[in-house]
Amino acid sequence: MTEPSPIKPTHSPAGKPMGPIRSALRTIRLTIKSGLPKTLFGRALMIIVMPLILLQIVSAWVFYDRHWDTVTWRLSASVAGDIANTIDQLRRTPDARDEIFQSVRQNMELDITLLQGEILPNQETEISSQLDRLLAQAMNERVRRPFIIDSSSFRKQLILQIQLKDAVLNVVVPGSRLFSSTTYIFILWMVGTSLVLFAVASIFMRNQVRPIRRLARAVESFGKGREPEQDFKAEGALEVRQAANAFNLMSERIRRQIRQRTDMLSGVSHDLRTPLTRMKLQLAMLGDSPETQELSVNVSEMEKMIQDYLTFARGEGGEKSIECDLSEVVKDLAATWQASGIALDCHAEGKIVTWLKPNAFRRCIDNLIANASRYGSQVWLQAGKRGNAIEILVDDNGPGIPEQEREDAFRPFYRLDRSRNPSTGGTGLGLSISRDVARTHGGEILLETSPHGGLRARVRLPI
Template structure:
């Protein structure tokens, strides 16, 4: 199975949209689904709140303010009509007993020129009511005592000081309404999150299964679940997986059969050539037969790279040490620098074959080889550098094609069968990674492998 790094599941990245709206939208299906649910609720509550403030709260505030202003106007009128101090005291006592207002008369005083010290919409509404109902000079002070409003009105006899409690000017239904709106929205939001998580979970499992299959890993315990559309997509994935696995199995069996059929006539040709004796023509034919055997073995190795070897947790550091030590025993000058405990799911035999091919390819064309392995963001990166002649940039993609060789001759001493890099890339992509070529800082070729964790 061949899977490139581009086949891995990646988060969707919007390209931009009208006025850049797509840039601020959630990128996950879960976030967008919640947005679809929450947006109408928020808009409905915003409209309801606007109507409430525009109608109920405004009307209620005006009625309460005009009620207080009306009581003050009545007290002021009575005080102006009372000629004696006894009658004024009786009026003040009546006001305190029937209006919940604390009214005092400061005889002989006049209002100061200071401006009204009041703030808020309630004070502004009360000011409008005082202008319409009292129609006398007045001031409003909301900073004298907490939860109380001081209203001072000037009359010919002096200044009438009125202390009104805030409860006469403000209705708590505003807070009750807002708490009800916010509380119900939070409850609905929590319910929506629970239901959306249950609906998104099968889609996430399908994405994880597809990503794991693309990395050559076994997808265990995957079952159909979720909505009918999600089940349909999951069923299509299972059918696709079976078809790919069946195609790989058929190809491997076909190549094994071809190998068996070709080896028999090649063996007869080798026996016949041995009986002909030694001469230049016979040696050339022996080289051709050996070349054919090498090509068959290389092609079988290429097919085995996508075989049915199980993926298992593998210590990549240990595997690299084994491959490098094997190359050193064959006379290669290889230096290894790898982090400890680089463990990830791999096909050990296929990965060993991939690394061995890369080192053998570097050894064939260079004197020294440097191998490094380190953990990167979400992946492990392996680099194989050499001090050889390198590969021209125009040919760096061609060398991954099966049987492509920069050396066009058929001399096996100057090049292999042309499948080494092909097998290496096939193995790496079978694990969901990729392999690239570039210039090495040592003057030769750098092969970079990236294996996802």
């Protein structure tokens, strides 16, 4: 009869974790590679979570390396020593087998039975867990006999079968002798404290990020022309308060500059209109003659030019933004041009409620329609939402503008018509005023080729 060889312990996935630091670094690298969160709150949480995860992995490694291995090895060695002592007693006093088994059952909590004439299968058994590996190592060192381990229900009990000379010793070991509950207690405390710390950190970071979000909304609102009635209140961390104070100072300087410019231009407008009014009165007193009529036309053109220049420089800075229906504004403007005899086709896609400076916006679209009607016989006006923006399209069937000159067309006093005749080329301020108004609303104007063959002016406003 050949006896089975002792079990050779092998490592398995259920064994002690190998390279936890390397795994943690790999996880962090993959997270960074996949892309960090876009928001500040998400990035702040990542800054907190990643070290927390790394700390948990290091703690788990230290626990398994020191506590789990040490405690499990001592428990396994204790069971193996009790079994070796029982086998030694059976060898010395085989007649006292029942008394020995009774004593072992009472004092060592081992349920032992002897299977006469049984032989263990002559094959190696694969190790399935860290507990099996340590127990097999202890059995090889202390018992030195072939054995089989059945740990399928190790939390309740573990069965060991040891090959003796003419029998098999069947040992049922209770799970309490080999399984330490401190593992779950440690994991519970580790996960529980991590969740508590994560919740506290989330609340703290949310409170820190909230003033930044409020500042971002205030800056966005100010950039869209929705000037707040009072300064943004500085709250949060020192850096956030500094940014808020800088924003308040900047917005106050911009408002002061706009007020000063508007006041100055109001005075200039009054000073220029007074002599023009006297000139018109004097021309009216001179009577009707070809010379006076020509002078009257020149004075009227001068008055219109001055009005356009002042309108461009003033930029409608004093008007307040209100929430209104853009579709109604566009339709009213189209009706006015249609009533004047202009061939204009208008289409607005439903109700478009947004914040506008109505008079400034009307002037913006009015200038675009005037420019289109000056060079084309048909004008198309459309308004609708496109994604996260509002688009207003003004098309004509005129000659258009060469692509290389489209950006220059927005420059003040720039005219495609090289003559200085306002009746053919205008004053060169229409597109400049329109872009100025669009940018005041946080938007932009683009010039493109119209599908109707002429020029398309695309006005984009943020929602």
